[in-house]
Amino acid sequence: MLENIVVITLFTIACSMVLLIYRVIKGPSTPDRVIALDAIGINLVAFIALISIELKTSAFLDITLLIGILAFIGTVTFAKYLEKGVIIDHDRD
C-alpha cells in the first residue's frame, strides 16, 4: 500500500519537475526562470525524502536540509544580482 503511494507520488513530482523545466526553458523573463529553478530545488527535496522512504534508509535526510539551504542561498543570490547588479557589496550605504 505505502509502496504504491510512494511510487505514485514520485511519478507526480517527476511530472511537475518536467513542467517546471519547460518553464525554465521557455520562460520569457529571467525571474521566471529563477523561480522555476527554486521550485525544482524544493521538488528535489520532496523527491529525495520519498526515495529515502522507498529505500528504507535515513541516510539521505541530511541531504534534504542541505538542498533546502542551497536553494535558498542560490535564489537570494540571483535575486540580488537581478535587483542591484552586484552580489557582494563592499560597503553598504
Add this chain to the structure above:
Amino acid sequence: MILQVCTKVCLFIIILFSVHSFFAGHYEPGGGFIGGLMTSGALVLLLIAYDMKTLKNILPIDFKYLIAVGLLFAVGTAAASLFFNVPFLTHAFGDVQIPILGETALHTATLFDLGVYLVVIGVTMTIIQTIGEDE
C-alpha cells in the same frame, strides 16, 4: 530588511547543522568537507545580506591564515604518530577524562577532520572574497 532578519535567524540554524554534520561524520554521512562548505555557505549568506565590512567586523580573521592553520592541524595529527613509533598517519583513540563532560571516547581522526574543515572554509571564503571585491 526582510532578508537581513531572515539571515539573522537562518545563520545559526545553518551553522548548527554544519557543526552537527562535522561531528557526525564518523558514523553518519557528513564530515569535514561538507561541514566546512556549509559553514562557508552561512558566511556567504551573511555576505549577501550585509556586506564585506560587516563580516570583517564580526569575524576579524584573515581566511588565508585559516588554510594554514588547517593544514597545520592535518600535518600535526599525522606527524604526532611518529613520536609513538608507529607509521605516519596512524590514528589513535581512547577514553579521555574531560572535566565537564566526564569520560568521552575521542579519536584523533577528528583532529584531522578539523584540519579539513578549516581548510575548506578558508579556501571557499578566500575565493569568494577575492572575486567579490569589485574595485
